[in-house]
Amino acid sequence: MNTDSETIKTACKDILQKNSKNRRHQIKKKYFDTIATNKVSIKSPVPDLTDGEWQALVEMWSTPRHKETCVSNKMNREKVVYNQRTGSRHYTTHIFAIKEERKGEELSTIDLLKATHNSKKHGFSEPVKTAI
Structure with a gap:
């Protein structure tokens, strides 16, 4: 495999971005969404995240713009009539x-x-x- 190929670099970048986004989603679902806003931990409850990274995520999730985006995405997902059944495959x-x-x-x-x-x-x- 030619690791200097732009196609390979783009594919690897896409895979890493998707995995990172999925991981943030899992963390948010487990440690942020289920807890009241005033009771969210200041220290990272996730072993592989530093306190600084955790605080940056909490700040991002707490912004009004992010909350509006979440609500908008939820409403758009409810509009889907033909749900695809491709499993975990894109x-x-x-x-x-x-x-x-x-x-x-x-x-x-x-x-x-x-x-x-x-x-x-x-x-x-x-x-x-x-x-x-």
């Missing part, structure tokens, strides 16, 4: 894998919809059945 990656599995076969929009919105446990949701 939507674009899932589509690419499906196309690789079915080489030579022309996939229609309906085929892609079926492949990305079908749950092994529950099948298709009612809105997806209607769309199909």
